[in-house]
Amino acid sequence: MDAEHLYETVLHVTPPWYVEEVRGKPSASRLGKCDEVVVVIAHGEPLACPECGCACPRHDSRVRRWRHLDTCEARTVLEADVPRVRCPEHGVRQISIPWAEGRVPYTRAFECWVIDLLLEGTPAGVARLTGLGWDAVNAIKGRAVDRGLSRRGEVSPRHIGVDETSAKKRHDYITVVSDQETGLVLHVSPGKDAESLGKFYHSLTISAINRIESVAMDMSLAYIAATKEHLPQSDMAICFDRFHVASAFSKALNKVRVRENLKLASQGDGRLVGTRHDWLASDAQIDGRTRRWFKELSASALQTSRAWAIKEAASRCWEFVSVGWARKAWKRLIGWIDRCRIPEIKKLSDFLKVHLWGILNAISFGVTNSPAEGINSRIQKLKARSCGFATKAAFATTVYFHLGGLDLYP
Numbered sequence: 400m401d402a403e404h405l406y407e408t409v410l411h412v413t414p415p416w417y418v419e420e421v422r423g424k425p426s427a428s429r430l431g432k433c434d435e436v437v438v439v440i441a442h443g444e445p446l447a448c449p450e451c452g453c454a455c456p457r458h459d460s461r462v463r464r465w466r467h468l469d470t471c472e473a474r475t476v477l478e479a480d481v482p483r484v485r486c487p488e489h490g491v492r493q494i495s496i497p498w499a500e501g502r503v504p505y506t507r508a509f510e511c512w513v514i515d516l517l518l519e520g521t522p523a524g525v526a527r528l529t530g531l532g533w534d535a536v537n538a539i540k541g542r543a544v545d546r547g548l549s550r551r552g553e554v555s556p557r558h559i560g561v562d563e564t565s566a567k568k569r570h571d572y573i574t575v576v577s578d579q580e581t582g583l584v585l586h587v588s589p590g591k592d593a594e595s596l597g598k599f600y601h602s603l604t605i606s607a608i609n610r611i612e613s614v615a616m617d618m619s620l621a622y623i624a625a626t627k628e629h630l631p632q633s634d635m636a637i638c639f640d641r642f643h644v645a646s647a648f649s650k651a652l653n654k655v656r657v658r659e660n661l662k663l664a665s666q667g668d669g670r671l672v673g674t675r676h677d678w679l680a681s682d683a684q685i686d687g688r689t690r691r692w693f694k695e696l697s698a699s700a701l702q703t704s705r706a707w708a709i710k711e712a713a714s715r716c717w718e719f720v721s722v723g724w725a726r727k728a729w730k731r732l733i734g735w736i737d738r739c740r741i742p743e744i745k746k747l748s749d750f751l752k753v754h755l756w757g758i759l760n761a762i763s764f765g766v767t768n769s770p771a772e773g774i775n776s777r778i779q780k781l782k783a784r785s786c787g788f789a790t791k792a793a794f795a796t797t798v799y800f801h802l803g804g805l806d807l808y809p
């Protein structure tokens with residue numbers, strides 16, 4: 400078998416295309432390998448319009464080149480003098496090329512390989528391995544995402560999570576919407592305001608909007624406003640995240656401890672010194688040796704121990720399955736908070752009264768925002784791996800590429 404036939408077989412070149420010539424450029428290295436193999440492909444008769452498939456006369460032609468997968472360790476380039484036809488209906492058109500898309504200077508097989516490398520490694524590593532520039536690597540990634548998004552079809556999730564994640568520096572955010580059931584990123588947009596989330600709702604059909612049952616989020620006023628504006632069922636759907644509520648309690652408790660510790664220390668009482676983490680742990684997390692000490696302390700009349708008891712009671716309020724019982728428990732807790740005479744904790748009363756509806760929705764659906772937060776931490780890893788992003792759009796592309804579950808290949 401001569402080289403032309405071999406490459407026809409290897410490259411799946413079929414009539415009316417055929418391999419006309421294979422040129423190897425010898426390397427100067429001692430190994431005597433080729434640096435580059437150029438496979439010249441030609442097109443026989445007849446020529447057909449790419450739109451309607453009708454046989455048409457040749458109009459002109461132009462030489463094009465495509466980088467392909469290496470063969471025998473040599474960089475391999477396909478070259479063809481690609482004809483344009485003159486179709487009576489569609490005008491002058493370039494005939495379709497089976498091995499590449501549009502005006503892309505790479506074969507489909509090469510793009511697939513670069514996409515596989517990008518899924519596994521860093522963009523810098525992919526650029527080094529392939530000898531492509533950063534711009535070329537990013538262009539392949541961007542096309543893969545565009546292709547995936549256009550193939551994705553209608554997005555219609557039932558349970559979504561919304562979270563903000565830092566894009567570059569602090570105070571520079573993107574909004575990420577994910578499907579709580581599949582764990583896939585559905586939407587990425589710059590900023591963390593109402594418009595950032597509004598863009599997602601805007602992209603949905605009315606039936607997709609109506610299908611949404613729950614929206615897990617932290618208590619961001621912007622996200623609440625956007626959801627209320629676009630979702631008629633928002634009062635039933637918005638679910639506030641358990642861990643954000645818990646963190647409000649933990650912060651308040653810590654303030655109580657700091658204040659009380661200062662007062663006790665001034666009287667020579669060191670009971671609260673160095674106990675920050677003991678109080679933030681939940682009852683279930685405390686073990687063995689510290690338990691006896693902790694029991695004594697938490698049974699004392701310290702404000703810190705009362706604040707801890709309230710924090711623990713709040714965490715138990717999430718355990719109810721029935722919304723009716725949960726509502727009663729939260730109301731009882733709010734009553735306790737109102738009477739507790741610990742200023743840092745009393746501030747939580749208004750916070751809970753304002754947000755109770757969304758807390759009860761979360762309990763009713765058994766929803767937390769932890770899938771979205773898991774995505775957030777994967778996004779932060781992608782950011783570290785990519786050594787940051789020049790633009791928010793590049794960041795969004797990378798998030799879709801890795802976490803969007805898209806069909807990326809040409």
Ligand SMILES: [Zn+2]
Pocket residue numbers: 448449450451452453486487488489490
């Ligand atoms: Zn035509």
